[in-house]
Amino acid sequence: MKNNYDVVIIGAGPAGYVAAIRCAQLGLKTACVDKWVDENNNPRLGGTCLNVGCIPSKALLESSEIFQQSETSLTQHGIIVDSVSLDLQQMMDRKNNVVNTLTFGIESLFKSNKIKWIPGQAKIQTSSTQSNKPGSRTDETKDLEYNKTVSVTLHNQDSLVLQSKNIIIATGSSPFNLSIAPLDNEFIVDSTGALAFDSVPKKLGIIGAGVIGLELGSVWKRLGSEVKIFEAQDTFLSFADEFIAKESLKLYSNQGLDIKLNARLLSSNVESTAENQSKVQMTYQDIDGDQVETFDKLIIAVGRRPNSDGLFSEENAIEMAEGGIIHVNDQCETSLPGVYAIGDVVRGPMLAHKGSEEGLMVAELISGLHRSVNYDLIPSVIYTHPELAWVGKTEQNLRAAAIDYKVGTFPFAASGRAQAVNETSGFVKIVSDAKTDQILGVHILGSHASELIAQAVIAMEFGSSAEDIALMMFAHPTFSEAFHEASLAVSGNALHITQRKMNKKP
Ligand code: FAD
Ligand code: NAD
16 A cells, blocks of 8 residues: 555646645645756756746846846946946855755655655556546446556666556646757757856857747846847747837847847857857848857757656557647546646646646645636736736737727836836736726736736736726835726826827727
8 A cells, every 4th residue: 555645746846746735735645756856866846947947047037137236227326336246156056045945845845744755757557547536436446546557767767656546747848959959058058058057158149039038138138148039930029918029129129138030040050269169150040141140158948848758658548739738628637537737748838827726726626626727817927127927818819809998008107116216117008898897908017017917817817897996095106006007097097197198009
């Protein structure tokens, strides 16, 4: 019985570890298998998000922002700093300490919740696939309770066989590689390499002007790199509100991020220069033809692919969607009864909070409770300066669906708090249904957008109209007042801005 579990979870990223904690809280005997090891070969919990994703990138974004502000903005406040210099090693040490604190925190949560952590690589054997959902057990299926088998290759190459009633696949994703720019982890790197440069590259090239390209490009630009970002599409941030995309592109350009749209990488290679230094030479194509550029480092940030290869001992064991995505329904059930999949390995945006919510939902469904994920209200954030955050529908979405809507926009330049703290770029935009006034989307460009967007999620979860928000009281002076003013602007009643300009639809 030692290796029999109610639930075996494969992957301990934000989807898997959250599912494990909730399963254990609900009294399920839970094991979590994860193959992640750090640079010293020590097993680590937390997956991409904690080790090489959300957390280290936000630590470096914060440090680099402070560095840049100390260099450029303090004088406006009447603070004179004679000289500012960079200790990159200390910056990296701080980032690593933040990561360690959080990953060790999960380790202690696993211990206190009595979750068995099994470091190693898991494979699902699919011989018997009877469901063990509460209510689905009959006398016949009872002896099949522990009917799912997961084999684990431990880090010392020993193997272990686990029997379980349920399996949750939470194996996450890995960066896409480009065959024309093979990673050497020194000059051509992915996001993981770009979080650990040991010096500031003088010239930095980035392929992909998506979330990673913009966040990591901002980090290294602030620390002194000359940054060029090459984006294959001709539209910048095509998935975001078009006004936010347009305005943010202007702001990034003013910050010195050189973003080239419609620029497709053709080839790259690492070459030795006359001074015996290695550089990356790349050729790309834009509307003017083939161009050549040379960089000290090149980051490849062209998206991520789900980790589903080699997960099953039998080929075609489970229904797959395109691109290695494991097919699931709204409850994250796969085509195999009792086998669930959550997080980056399934459809939907590759975001930590989306995976965590799916983890909570599946843990509760396995325990016979009811829970769902509202896939229409997944907030997105880009943690540049200023930040971009949004939830719900864009104007483009609504026009495409022929839904009539109203818009209310309020610029931070008209906010007392924003002026006081010198964070006046950007705006809050609310899009609501033309007939019912129900809020359909909120789009924010500005300081604290990542925090402000939570108000929009709460309002939209409760089916709020723009008028409901307009009738509420917001503390003064706060950035949140811009959300209030944008809701007033939907009906043409914003107080601190002339209406004519702000409510125009394209
Ligand atoms: P993962 O975190 O990838 O974890 C999967 C785990 O499964 C890994 O530990 C892996 O080792 C393990 N595994 C895989 N296969 C096996 C196997 N066969 N056996 C055992 N273990 C296995 N998202 C946000 O929401 N906000 C952000 O700010 C943000 N910033 C990011 C910054 C960067 C640089 C990157 C790269 C990503 C960022 N993301 C962010 C995305 C976020 O990291 C992912 O959406 C999230 O980690 C997905 O969680 P997950 O649990 O599905 O998978
Ligand atoms: P992305 O999908 O955000 O951006 C990739 C970009 O690369 C796209 O704009 C795409 O058009 C472009 N591209 C693709 N192939 C190209 C090529 N050959 N040449 C030039 N451009 C090319 O992916 P990402 O930035 O790698 O991030 C991966 C995932 O991680 C995303 O899904 C994102 O949700 C998640 N993430 C989230 C956050 C956050 O929430 N703040 C931060 C980082 C990463």
